[in-house]
Amino acid sequence: MTTTATTTARTATTLQRVDLALTILRVIIGVIFIAHGYQKIFMFTLPGTTGAFTQMGVPLPALAAPAIAFLELLGGAALIAGLGTRIVAALLSLNMLGAIALVHLKAGFFNPNGVEFPLALLAATAALVLTGAGASALDARLLGSSGVAAPAGHLGRSAEHRLTGPAPGSSGLIRRGRGQLSSPGREPEHDGVLRT
Incomplete structure (x- = not known):
């Protein structure tokens, strides 16, 4: 194998691993957000969630509670599908920043009420904002790009050519x-x- 072929094979393997990692991240984080949105809408109910938001001091709880509940439910589904990933992940990141600042920070770091869990969700959604969804996402199929930046030596080449050759x-x-x-x-x- 020539040096170029070896480098291309390593790059292809690396890109495949990154795409797999992004898929795992998207799906797991999506499931978590769906569960929390479902909980707010169907278990606590929207009036119950609004009351909880009021008690926690969330501004405009009558608007914030349903907006957050549906963002988490539908945003989680969008993450799983990889549809509008960067936009959805940005909105979910803002959601987690708000949750940390308004609710969890005063409870310290550790669970059950501390910042540890929302901070992990913030990190995961921020990573998806920066990287995009990966090759197995609907974003890649609809837009023709995985959103993952190629290594510096491969800029300007199509992903298909990078991975499969001419x-x-x-x-x-x-x-x-x-x-x-x-x-x-x-x-x-x-x-x-x-x-x-």
């Missing part, structure tokens, strides 16, 4: 911009630019 019967050259072609694994300035 299409059968193709020259293996990648279009870099207006009329520029280069070989996989090499930047255009290093391999003689062809202009059309």
Whole structure:
């Protein structure tokens, strides 16, 4: 195996592992948010959740309680599907920041009422905001991108070409911009630019 082929294989394996990790993160965090939204809507009921928000000092509890409950329920489902992941994760991050600041901070760090659990959810949702959903998400299928940044040596190449190599019967050259072609694994300035 050449150095370029070895690097490409390692990159493909790394990207596959990152995509798997993001899928696991999305699904587990999504399930947790669905459970909490379900609890607020169907177990505590919206009037009960509104009353609890009032007692906890949450501003505008009549608006905040149903908004948070449905955000958690529907946002959790969206995370599992990987649909609108960055936007949903950003909203859930703000939700966790509010929960930490308004409710959990005064109870210290540890569970059952401390910041430990909402802080972990904040970290997970913030990571999804930064990385995107991964290749197995609806975002990737609908938008054509996993949202995961490629390593520096692979910027500008399509994910499919990075992972599978050139299409059968193709020259293996990648279009870099207006009329520029280069070989996989090499930047255009290093391999003689062809202009059309």
